[in-house]
Amino acid sequence: MEAFFEDLYAYAAAYGLRILAAIIVFAVGIWLARLLSGLAEMAALKSQLEENFSRFLRNASYATLIVIVAVAALGVLGIPTASIIVLIAAAALAVGLAIQGSLANFASGINLSLDQPFKVGDIVEIANRRGKVNQIRLFTTIINTPDNVRIIIPNSRITSTSICNYTVNGTRRLDLTFNVSYEEKIDRARHIIMNVLAMDARVLADPEPVVAIKELGDSAIRFAVQPWVRAADYWQLKYDLNTEIKQALDENHIAIPYPHREIHVIGSSPASHQEHAPIEH
Incomplete structure (x- = not known):
């Protein structure tokens, strides 16, 4: 028994300080890893990164620092760490090759979080x-x-x-088209449409709405109606303005023509085009 305690004393004298130093390195390393990973998460949140990216950055930085601390503690104990580092690098390379498609998506996710x-x-x-x-x-x-x-x-x-x-700029331009008969006065039709836009509070005054002739079509004058609106109002206002402008034109008896075609038959008598009643059997 006395020989056992002597051997234990000799071992403690030889390796006790190394073990104590390794424990101190590991404990301090864990504290620093928690501190630095927390700071990384706070910096990510202040940079307005998405919460899930900030959380991942904290966890990834913590895991990386823990591996570094563990290798450092083993080095303090006198254990050769070169082979361990090579093993970790080889394992990381193998995993990276196996999930390279996912890594591409992950890198793109980081890019989206940074560029926003x-x-x-x-x-x-x-x-x-x-x-x-x-x-x-x-x-x-x-x-x-x-x-x-x-x-x-x-x-x-x-x-x-x-x-x-479609949201980031805050405003969007509506692009509507209305057909008016060639027999109608252009200024009157334009005035009616402008009044409809002015009555709707969702239409922005700046930039000023545009009501102008877009095209002289085959059977109608085509007006381009281009008001600016908040992005959140875009679709509902588009539907409402289509209805409101059509009703305003009808109330003011502005004709909205539709395409039609006349066919003249040459070289045949009117009698040949008379309709005959079907013969019942």
Whole structure:
């Protein structure tokens, strides 16, 4: 028994300080990892990054720092760490090759979070799909279409195509077209349409609405009606103005022609075109 305690004393004298130093390094490392990962999350939130990206940044930075601290503690104990580092690097490379498609989506998700071409609630058109952004995830983005269909788009596809954001500027221009008969006075028709726009509070005064002749068609004068509206009012106001302007033109007896065609038959007698009653059997 005495020999055992002597060996234990000799081992403690030889390795006790190293063990104590390794414990101190690991404990301080954990504290620093928590502190730095928390600071990284706070910085991400202040940069207006999405919450899920901020949370991922905190967790990823914490895990990375813990691995570094663990390797450092093993080094203090005198354990060779070169082989451990090589093993970790090889494992990371193998995992990266196995999930390279997901990594592309992840990198694109980080890019979207940093550039912020759109945010949750924006009306966008991505990859020929239009809808409201519901979620921006690490690997995918979810949008809901106007008919309430959920579409999940990989982030790598979003960053490789054009993005139309209909909300970010705050205002949009409506583009309507109304046909008026050539027999009507242009100024009178324009005045009626302008009055309808002026009566609707959703139509912005600045920029000023435009009512102008768009085209002299085959059977009608085509007016371009272009008021500016808030992005949130766009669709409802479009439907309402179509109704209100049509009613105003009708009330003022402004004719709205429709295309028609006259056919003249040459070289045949009128009798040949008389309708005959069907013969019943």
